[in-house]
Amino acid sequence: MIGSDTIRRAAIPPGSPSGGGEAAARATVTVGMTVALAAIAMTFAALLLAYGIVRVQAPTWPPPGELPLPPLWTLRLLATVLAVAGSAAMHVAARAGRTGTAATASAPLALGAAMLTGVAFLAVQVASLRALGAAGVHPDSGLAASVVYALTAFHGLHALVAVMLSLALLMARRPARPGRLLAVVAFWHLVTAVWLIVFGAVFVA
Amino acid sequence: MDACTVSEEHQRPTDPAHPAPEPPASFWRQVVFSTDHKVIGRQFLWLGLVFLAVAGTLAMLIRWQLAHPGAPVPLVGGLLFPASGGVVSPAAYTALFTMHGTIMIFFALTPILIGGFGNFCLPLLIGARDMAFPVLNMLSFWTMFAATAILTASFFTPLGPPAAGWTSYPTLSTAVGAPGVAQTLWVLAIYLNGASSVMGAVNYITTVIRFRAPGMTFFRMPLTVWGLWLASILNALFVPVLAAGAVLLFFDRVFGTRFFIAGSAIKPGGDPVLYQHLFWIFGHPEVYILILPAWGIAGDLLSFFSRKPAYGYKVTVGALIAIVVLSGVVYGHHMFVTGMSPLLGEGFMVLTMLISVPSVILGVGWLGTVWRGSIRLTTPMLFALGLVTVFGLGGFTGLFLADVLADVYLHDTFFVVGHFHLTMSAAVLLGAFAAIYFWFPKMFGRMMNEPLGKLHFALTLVTVIVTFGLQLVLGYAGMQRRLVDPSAYAFLRPLMPLNRVVSQAAFVMGAAQVLFVVNFFYSLRWGPRAPANPWQVGTLEWTVSSPPPHHNFAEIPRVFVGPHELGNPAVKAARGVDFQPQDQEPPA
Secondary structure (H helix, E strand, O other): OOOHHHOOOOOOOOOOOOOOOHHHHHHHHHHHHHHHHHHHHHHHHHHHHHHHHHHHHOOOOOOOOOOOOOOOHHHHHHHHHHHHHHHHHHHHHHHHHHHOHHHHHHHHHHHHHHHHHHHHHHHHHHHHHHHHHHOOOOHHHOHHHHHHHHHHHHHHHHHHHHHHHHHHHHHOOOOOOOOHHHHHHHHHHHHHHHHHHHHHHHHHO | OOOOOOOHHHHOOOEOOEOOOOOOOOHHHHHHOOOOHHHHHHHHHHHHHHHHHHHHHHHHHHHHHHHOOOOOOOOOHHHHOHHHOOOOOHHHHHHHHHHHHHHHHHHHHHHHHHHHHHHHHHHHHHOOOOOOOHHHHHHHHHHHHHHHHHHHHHOOOOOOOOOOOOOOOOOOOOOOOOOOOHHHHHHHHHHHHHHHHHHHHHHHHHHHHHOOOOOOOHHHOOHHHHHHHHHHHHHHHHHHHHHHHHHHHHHHHHHOOOOOOEOOOOOOOEOHHHHHHHHHHHHHHHHHHHHHHHHHHHHHHHHHHHOOOOOOHHHHHHHHHHHHHHHOOOHHHHOHHHOOOHHHHHHHHHHHHHOHHHHHHHHHHHHHHHOOOOOOOOHHHHHHHHHHHHHHHHHHHHHHHHOHHHHHHHOOEHHHHHHHHHHHHHHHHHHHHHHHHHHHHHHHOEOOOHHHHHHHHHHHHHHHHHHHHHHHHHHHOOOEOOOOOHHHOHHHHHHHHHHHHHHHHHHHHHHHHHHHHHHHHHHHHHOOEOOOOOOOOOOHHHHOOOOOOOOOOOOOOOOOOOOOOEOOHHHHHHHOOOEOOOOOOOOO
């Protein structure tokens, strides 16, 4: 039955989403970044699921016939400390960026510190892969080695992107657009969180 | 300029201090590296149509081989297969069906519906001036372009094109099963294609959440927007799972890791079935990623051309959401024959069967919309009705495949081929044609030829049903997929006449598409100029000129009503037309 009751009278919600302005732009970046981070997190979740499946299926870990991997505790712990330190520095940068004015000056400093820890993290990861190679463990040595090489490399690529994004922020001549710093910080935190999970699930467990 | 650039300033209500932004002046910024969603939408459409033609041609070659195994392909055989004297060799045949599936799904249907119409329609239909992140949107297209370039390159590698099927299961797709660079290029192309889809999804999801015009509540959005938005959510969540599978396959092929290579007594290894899990966790949502926009478009068009509100609009939206949720938990039905636990199989069977509940709700909504409407059988309406018909046929056959016991027999037969072509290929293709005929006037400012469009529709619908319907029969009779020569098997030889009928129907279907190509190009150049609102409907894109101006709306519209306010006597009495534009206050 068609009648005028199918037409709901004009109701314009107050404070509708599209109003323009800096706060609105920041909110838009937040939504976009949330979706993007969810997608990246799903990639890592799927990789960890794959690891979980092969590990559960194997009677022992490493599977029978594979030599145990050198634990490289010093390098693994160093990487973990650097990842957390980088995220902490980014957190400081985000707070400086958010409060603005006087505190803004400390943002480049914090960003620079985060970048340095990021570069150090990458160096440690490369060193860990070289140490595995030196111990005779290569990507084709077996399933356990495959997991370590693939997760370290794919996560490392994301850490590299995080470092490059921070570099881009530092090099920008104009002050960052609203929300951009927060987006980079969120990405950095995700990369750190993934490393913590990988550390726990692959190296500790 | 970076990917985080927000077009928020474009969304500001217009006042003398903030006029609508001017279009860029240079050719490169205006046509090639444009950030205008309408230009990017057209770029995706062109790319998708070109690859639709390529994948369609591959299908014709497949059908030639199945109808006349061992006979040289007429006309082009010598050119395409010189080494075998124009005959489709077994290696060439596996490459043909691999590339046909890969291109159709990832490089034709996805770019046309989600890339093309998603980009073009989404901001216009919700009253926005552009996507939330225009630069990211441009990057999404050029990432897709890079993916197509890499996939095209894989055709010309020394050991031949990828040939591990569109699913690229290990062991076929490992360095052992597929030596050579082609399969690695396939993996890269799929990864980049996924990256492009995720960039698009970030934009679509954000734009709908943030950039709806004042008054455009979620339940005033056209169903097209709902379909695209929900498909984008699935894209953002599940394409990354395929990406993970692609990453591991890439590592296996290039660096020698052993994820998908089964272990042996002398060398430990992984599990080929692991890839199937990753592939189908993505793969089942993918079929809904393809069909959701088409469903949305059908829902809108059936209402528009029945001159009635969509029947059960909110229930339809609820059904779409239910299907999105269920699509994430049914992937196991693709793997019933991998030796999964019977209990797990039963769980997947029940969940899969549940999808028929929201699907039937959608069907009831469509029928209720058309019921006793003042139906206008325009070309877009015909294609929308065709979509519903073909999807219905294909959907019912899904019930057989969802059942574990029936699937054990039907798995890997042409029954599966017929089923998924009807549901997620032919239905989606008909939806794409509906969208093209409907929005062509808005996209290009000219009308398409109606009689030619109707002939195109009639030929396409009949041949689709004959081709894929008979494939169901072939599969039921026991003919497996991916056989290069069914006549080599005594028990399949009696099916050869049926195979020839399928091929003849497919050839007519292919030939009928010439009508579309002629209509498209003729109308582009010589079609009558399109008025702003040729179909007499109320959604926002029809309130602006055809094609819309740069940045769409001189002033951000205010929305008062839903998208399907048609046939209202009060509106007719007050204004003399039977539709209520969304941006006009309804009569008291």
